[in-house]
Each structure stands twice: as structure tokens, then as C-alpha cells.
Amino acid sequence: MPLGFRGEGITYTARFCGVETPFYFNIKETIKTYIVHGDFDFVVSPLMFSGHSPSKDRDPEVHNLDRRLYPYAETDINVAWAQWAKAGIVVAKICPWLDLDSEDENVRTDSEAILKQQIEWASYLSLKACLLPTPKGNSCANYARCVNQILKGPKNNMQLLLRIPIGMSDNDYSPRSNASVDSWQTWNSFRVLCDHHNLLTIALDIKRVLPPENSLKRWYGEPVDAAILDTDIFLTKARGNTTYLPKRHQKLIADLLDHNKPIIISGIKVPIDAQSAAGSKRHPLRPYLDQVSNVYKQRNPLSERECRELDIRDFLQLPLRPFRNFSSALSYEGQATDSLKYTEYERAICKALLDRVPNEKASFIVTVLVVVGAGRGSLVFASLKAAEITGRKLKVYAVEKNPQTVIALDEVIKANNWVDIVFIVTSDVRYWNAPERADILVHKFPPTIDSFKVISNSISLVLPLSNLNYKFSTVNWLVVIFQAKARKYILHSESACVVKLYNVARLAPSQQVFTFTHPKWFDKESNERYKKLQFEIPKDTGSAMVHGFAGYFNMTLYKDVCLATEPSTKKPDLFSWFPMFFPLRMPIRVDRGSILEVHFWRCVDSRKVGFLFLFLHFMLLIWIALCNLKQVWYEWCVTSPSSSPIHNCNGRSCWMDL
Numbered sequence: 001m002p003l004g005f006r007g008e009g010i011t012y013t014a015r016f017c018g019v020e021t022p023f024y025f026n027i028k029e030t031i032k033t034y035i036v037h038g039d040f041d042f043v044v045s046p047l048m049f050s051g052h053s054p055s056k057d058r059d060p061e062v063h064n065l066d067r068r069l070y071p072y073a074e075t076d077i078n079v080a081w082a083q084w085a086k087a088g089i090v091v092a093k094i095c096p097w098l099d100l101d102s103e104d105e106n107v108r109t110d111s112e113a114i115l116k117q118q119i120e121w122a123s124y125l126s127l128k129a130c131l132l133p134t135p136k137g138n139s140c141a142n143y144a145r146c147v148n149q150i151l152k153g154p155k156n157n158m159q160l161l162l163r164i165p166i167g168m169s170d171n172d173y174s175p176r177s178n179a180s181v182d183s184w185q186t187w188n189s190f191r192v193l194c195d196h197h198n199l200l201t202i203a204l205d206i207k208r209v210l211p212p213e214n215s216l217k218r219w220y221g222e223p224v225d226a227a228i229l230d231t232d233i234f235l236t237k238a239r240g241n242t243t244y245l246p247k248r249h250q251k252l253i254a255d256l257l258d259h260n261k262p263i264i265i266s267g268i269k270v271p272i273d274a275q276s277a278a279g280s281k282r283h284p285l286r287p288y289l290d291q292v293s294n295v296y297k298q299r300n301p302l303s304e305r306e307c308r309e310l311d312i313r314d315f316l317q318l319p320l321r322p323f324r325n326f327s328s329a330l331s332y333e334g335q336a337t338d339s340l341k342y343t344e345y346e347r348a349i350c351k352a353l354l355d356r357v358p359n360e361k362a363s364f365i366v367t368v369l370v371v372v373g374a375g376r377g378s379l380v381f382a383s384l385k386a387a388e389i390t391g392r393k394l395k396v397y398a399v400e401k402n403p404q405t406v407i408a409l410d411e412v413i414k415a416n417n418w419v420d421i422v423f424i425v426t427s428d429v430r431y432w433n434a435p436e437r438a439d440i441l442v443h444k445f446p447p448t449i450d451s452f453k454v455i456s457n458s459i460s461l462v463l464p465l466s467n468l469n470y471k472f473s474t475v476n477w478l479v480v481i482f483q484a485k486a487r488k489y490i491l492h493s494e495s496a497c498v499v500k501l502y503n504v505a506r507l508a509p510s511q512q513v514f515t516f517t518h519p520k521w522f523d524k525e526s527n528e529r530y531k532k533l534q535f536e537i538p539k540d541t542g543s544a545m546v547h548g549f550a551g552y553f554n555m556t557l558y559k560d561v562c563l564a565t566e567p568s569t570k571k572p573d574l575f576s577w578f579p580m581f582f583p584l585r586m587p588i589r590v591d592r593g594s595i596l597e598v599h600f601w602r603c604v605d606s607r608k609v610g611f612l613f614l615f616l617h618f619m620l621l622i623w624i625a626l627c628n629l630k631q632v633w634y635e636w637c638v639t640s641p642s643s644s645p646i647h648n649c650n651g652r653s654c655w656m657d658l
């Protein structure tokens with residue numbers, strides 16, 4: 001039974017809890033014991049017992065069993081495997097003692113054979129996932145080689161979850177323990193050896209003593225598919241005998257559930273017969289399940305905005321090219337729902353109107369305001385609302401080049417009785433000659449505003465005006481690798497994309513990169529930029545992989561009214577303007593305390609672009625229009641701790657018209 005839902009009636013916000021079981025001969029009974037009686041959503045169970053040499057003594061569960069490799073006694077005929085596989089209620093747990101990199105050749109070859117056999121069995125049963133044991137020791141090359149062969153095998157479509165411990169358990173303090181090794185390093189070498197295969201993911205095995213917060217955060221940028229929580233971690237209150245999780249574990253579990261990761265409770269062997277017989281008795285694992293469930297239920301329900309964002313989290317989108325393409329109705333709708341943005345525009349226009357027109361002249365001075373890219377009229381609406389609030393008179397030119405959206409705009413104007421004050425101009429603003437002097441220009445295109453002809457026709461105030469600060473932060477974000485592999489149009493994996501980053505680790509605080517003041521009144525001022533940034537990876541983070549950089553902006557609309565997209569700013573949070581993600585073609589590894597040196601260029605160029613249009617109407621008519629267009633693009637690279645190629649050279653993968 002799911003732990004709960006975070007949005008009312010939204011079933012896909014359900015969070016799940018599974019259980020790791022020991023080996024039982026009868027999978028039917030296992031399911032009955034843990035899923036039917038125990039209310040867990042899935043079981044992670046060994047599907048074969050493997051008591052044969054060399055590891056008989058290492059696994060107490062198989063100590064007294066037959067020394068053969070043997071599947072479940074009940075075989076697949078007795079049970080509806082297809083159904084279970086489809087429902088994903090059984091995850092195969094591969095023998096924990098396998099050591100594929102052992103110095104002992106017998107152990108190594110036995111381990112290889114057992115791994116193969118168990119995976120084949122799980123695959124035959126069409127299971128969705130297998131839990132692989134933690135690599136032993138410091139080297140995992142042979143283990144990774146075998147897993148790589150399985151991943152790249154012709155038939156494999158199973159998810160392989162590698163069990164990776166985080167933190168330390170009480171046993172780890174012994175002198176022989178390997179626990180001081182940063183487990184991220186183990187994971188990293190394993191996934192690099194497997195060439196970042198997207199079916200290789202992580203099951204975090206959470207220990208009693210957790211590492212520092214920064215080190216934990218790293219994992220949100222990794223492909224974590226589940227978190228295993230041992231019953232040992234839970235504490236019991238002396239009075240009342242209540243089970244509870246330590247505070248830091250509670251927070252970690254809450255964060256993992258927020259990131260949609262299922263939890264797996266592990267550690268207690270439930271006697272099958274006793275449990276089945278005593279159906280009414282409280283399940284021994286119930287207190288642990290209840291505790292995880294409580295942590296989840298204490299989360300606030302998702303806000304309306306979060307619900308809307310669910311589908312687009314971590315989804316790569318190529319940035320709009322407003323001067324080249326027409327936006328779709330869906331895109332206008334998305335923009336319009338970001339009400340916070342328009343409230344801020346309205347506030348800024350109010351302030352600008354009050355500054356421009358003193359109270360005593362309010363009844364007769366008419367301010368001429370141009371809305372550039374009026375779309376369906378949200379900025380027009382914000383401007384007129386500001387005029388109403390401040391009691392100022394306004395005449396609005398709504399300039400819009402998209403003939404589709406102008407229909408809706410026209411309707412809005414008529415429906416609101418604005419026909420005498422709002423004038424639609426269906427034109428590209430770059431070529432529009434304003435019929436009169438405009439006082440205020442409101443727009444949403446800071447980087448391109450310098451190419452507006454209307455600017456040169458003496459406008460006194462432009463909103464947003466100044467301090468468009470671009471900031472960049474380093475990002476560890478693996479989803480991009482998966483998606484980029486699947487989406488070929490992300491040419492050379494070097495196209496900057498807009499994306500609602502969610503499963504992401506921000507490895508260092510953002511730094512300012514470029515500042516622009518718009519409009520630039522003198523032609524000589526260049527909007528080309530170059531900046532070198534140095535990000536220091538905090539010591540308590542440990543090592544990490546950098547997959548790219550997140551670009552944010554912060555703009556001043558007027559005076560103290562600002563809009564910002566950077567998460568740490570206290571400014572209103574915008575959800576229709578996503579961060580820009582600048583990927584690295586090959587991720588770069590950074591170590592704790594190291595410096596990551598990055599270079600960004602903003603390049604501007606005038607190019608002659610030829611458009612060829614063919615019209616067939618009785619005769620072939622070829623019309624070639626040549627127009628002068630300016631284009632802007634970014635190039636970026638890393639020079640320390642190692643060098644990357646310079647990305648997006650000459651804007652070959654992504655650029656924008658000016």
C-alpha cells in the first residue's frame with residue numbers, strides 16, 4: 001500500500017516502501033507474508049539459494065542448505081510471474097557475498113558464474129530490477145566488466161541497482177573496515193567502467209552515522225533509484241516502546257521521498273509460517289513501516305504550482321527563439337499562469353507611472369506605453385491595472401508579430417472595452433516605426449532589446465532597464481546524460497537547454513558572470529562578454545562529477561522591483577523562466593577542496609542569412625530574401641582540474657537571433 005499521496009487525487013505522486021527479505025523457498029509465501037500481511041509495496045528477495053562453495057560460511061542464511069545453485073523450490077510454474085513482473089512487486093536480490101575481484105581465483109570465477117546465473121533467472125522471469133551487491137575492496141574492474149556485459153547484452157532491459165553504502169555503521173569502526181573509503185568513488189569508478197549505462201542505478205544503503213550534509217546532497221545528482229534503511233537505525237523510546245528514526249535520518253528520508261525514491265526496509269527476518277497462521281497479529285515490521293509512512297505524511301501537500309511542474313521536472317527543452325519562431329498556444333498558457341511575474345511587472349509600472357506623472361497632472365497627461373511581444377495580453381493587462389491603481393492615463397501600443405495570438409489579443413481588448421486605449425500593431429518590433437514618441441517600453445526580451453527600432457525613436461523608460469545579471473553554478477545532474485543520449489537533436493551534447501532542474505546537486509554557490517544594462521544607448525557598447533570563473537568544491541562535499549552549469553538571471557524591472565530565477569535569491573520565484581543548462585560533453589570529476597575553472601564567452605556576430613522560398617503557381621517563382629541578422633551564442637569550456645573542448649564553437653549547436 002503506498003505511503004500516501006502528495007497532491008489530492010494525483011495518483012502518480014504516490015510514494016512506495018519495499019522490504020528486503022532473506023531467502024525463503026516459497027516466493028508465494030514471501031509475498032503473502034510481506035506484501036499481503038505486511039502492507040509493503042514490493043519485496044527485494046534472493047530468488048535462488050546458492051550455498052555452494054566458496055562462500056558457504058559467509059552467508060548464515062544458506063549455511064544449512066543444499067550446496068547447489070537452485071531456483072525457488074516452487075519454480076515459476078506455480079506462480080503468476082508475469083503478473084508480478086509487470087506489477088514490479090519482486091526485485092531480485094543477488095547474493096551479497098559475491099566477490100568478482102577477489103585475489104582467489106576460485107572465489108572470483110564462482111562469483112562470476114553465480115552472478116550470471118542469478119541475472120539470467122531474473123531475466124527469464126521478466127523482473128524489472130535486480131539489486132546488485134556492494135563491490136568489495138578498492139578495485140571493481142572485473143565486477144564492472146561482468147555487469148557491463150549483462151547491461152549491453154542483447155536481451156537486457158532490467159534495471160540493475162548497485163548497493164552503495166552511505167555513512168558508517170557501528171561495525172565500520174573496526175580497524176579492518178573499508179568504510180573510510182568514500183563510497184561515491186566506488187560508485188563513480190563502477191559507472192565510468194560501465195560507460196554511464198542508463199540501466200545501472202544506485203540503491204543507497206543508509207547507515208547509522210550519516211556523512212556531512214554537503215556530501216549527502218551529491219547523491220541527488222546521481223541516478224539513485226531506492227534507499228535501503230536497516231531496522232538497526234531505528235531507535236526505541238524507553239517509555240511506550242515506540243520506534244522512531246533519528247532526526248537526520250528523518251530529514252534524509254523525507255528528502256528522498258520528495259525526490260520520488262522508494263524506501264526499502266531491511267534487517268528483520270519474519271518467520272513465514274508463524275506470520276501466515278497468525279494473520280491478525282501485528283506484523284513485526286509494521287512499526288518501521290509506520291515510521292517511514294509518518295515521515296512522508298508530515299510533508300506538506302504539493303502546492304498547485306508544484307503539481308503543475310511535476311511533468312516538466314528535469315525535462316530538456318530547446319530555448320525559444322522568439323525572433324525566429326512563433327510560440328504555441330501551450331507556451332502562452334504556461335506563461336500566463338506565472339502570475340507572480342505579472343504582479344511584479346505591474347508593481348514596476350505603478351512606480352514608473354507615479355515617478356513620471358505627478359498627482360496634480362494625472363488627469364490630463366497621457367503616458368504612451370509600448371508592450372513588445374504582447375502575446376495574449378498579460379503585460380497589457382498588467383500595464384492597464386497599474387494605470388488604474390495609480391490613477392494615471394495610458395495609451396498602449398501592443399506590438400505582436402504572431403498573427404495567431406493577435407486574434408486572442410483582439411478579443412481580450414474588445415471584451416475589456418479597451419478599444420480606445422490599446423492599439424494592436426501586428427508587426428515585428430525590429431522594423432516598426434512608432435507613430436508617436438513613446439514614454440515607456442515594457443518587454444520580456446532583455447538580451448535582444450538593442451535591435452528594436454523604436455528605441456532609437458526616443459523612449460524615455462524601458463522596463464526592465466538595468467542590471468541584468470547572469471549567474472552560473474556548477475551542476476551535477478545525471479538525467480541530462482540519459483536524456484541527451486535519447487535526444488539526438490541535442491547536437492554533440494553541447495546545446496544549451498532550458499530545464500526545470502530537480503534531481504540535481506548544486507556543487508558550489510552561484511557566481512556572477514555577466515551584467516548587461518539595457519538598452520545600450522551608444523552603438524559602440526558591446527554586448528560581447530568573457531568571464532573566467534573559479535568554483536571551489538567544499539571539503540565536506542567529497543568528490544563529484546560535474547555535468548554542466550546552470551545559468552540564472554536576475555533583472556531589475558524598475559527601482560527595487562526585481563525578478564530572479566536563482567534558487568537562493570529571496571526574489572519572487574518564477575516558474576515559467578527555467579534555468580539554462582550548459583552541458584559538458586564529457587562530465588568532469590572534481591575532488592574535495594579542488595578548484596573548477598570555467599570560461600564563458602558571449603559572442604555576437606552579424607551574418608548574412610539567405611532564405612529560399614519556393615512557390616509553385618503555374619510557374620516556378622523563386623524569391624530569395626536576404627536580410628542582415630545579428631546572432632548571439634555562448635561558448636564555454638573547463639580548464640581545471642582538467643581541460644574540456646571549447647563547446648559550441650561558432651554557435652554551431654545553439655544560437656539566437658538578435
Ligand SMILES: C[S@@+](CC[C@H](N)C(=O)[O-])C[C@H]1O[C@@H](n2cnc3c(N)ncnc32)[C@H](O)[C@@H]1O
Nearest residue numbers: 322323335373374375378379400401402428429
Ligand atoms: C514569451 S511571449 C510573451 C507574451 C506575453 N507578453 C506574456 O507575457 O504572456 C513573447 C511574445 O513576443 C512575440 N515576439 C517575439 N519576437 C517579436 C518581435 N520581434 N516583434 C514582436 N513580437 C515578438 C512572440 O510572438 C510572443 O508572442
